[in-house]
Amino acid sequence: DVKVTQSSRYLVKRTGEKVFLECVQDMDHENMFWYRQDPGLGLRLIYFSYDVKMKEKGDIPEGYSVSREKKERFSLILESASTNQTSMYLCASSSRGITSNYGYTFGSGTRLTVV
């Protein structure tokens, strides 16, 4: 089974802290994604990476950065956490190939609370 592992299920951080959310996948997928999910707003794409050291901004990149130094790991960084970044964060991965039978695979999510 393809697995996407997010390092923390729950995090509580203080305003102004630098926060790292880690995501690791074991299926050799080229593409990795970070989303946030808020009630009534659906899934919103923060950043996307299609290869090592490559990244593209999604719909809401402000206040976030990412790092992809190895193919299997995609990190989301909150440079200076703010209360409006309290949310559920979801990592996903997918193969670049169009014949893949796995589609998009998600991690179990990280519930981040900024106080």
Place this chain on the structure above:
Amino acid sequence: KQEVTQIPAALSVPEGENLVLNCSFTDSAIYNLQWFRQDPGKGLTSLLLIQSSQREQTSGRLNASLDKSSGRSTLYIAASQPGDSATYLCAVRPASGGSYIPTFGRGTSLIVHP
């Protein structure tokens, strides 16, 4: 720009009913369509993936169909159970422009009561 709509937004049914959840998309240039389940506070779990060349996929009590030309997919749940209570989302993968970014619907929140 691709838009994905899921109707209804919420559904409450008694146990044992057969259900149909709908997903429509505006751009038929897709590689595949995927149905997910999300339990409260959890990540998305893949249920079924339909390639653009396929008409349907089945897994247990679940059957998903795809009509690419009309921009519609349905998820059929047979003999619903309280354990099926969750939010169901669909996502399409674009076929154009080399994009790998999926477009998600907002989901259908399902409650199956005993």
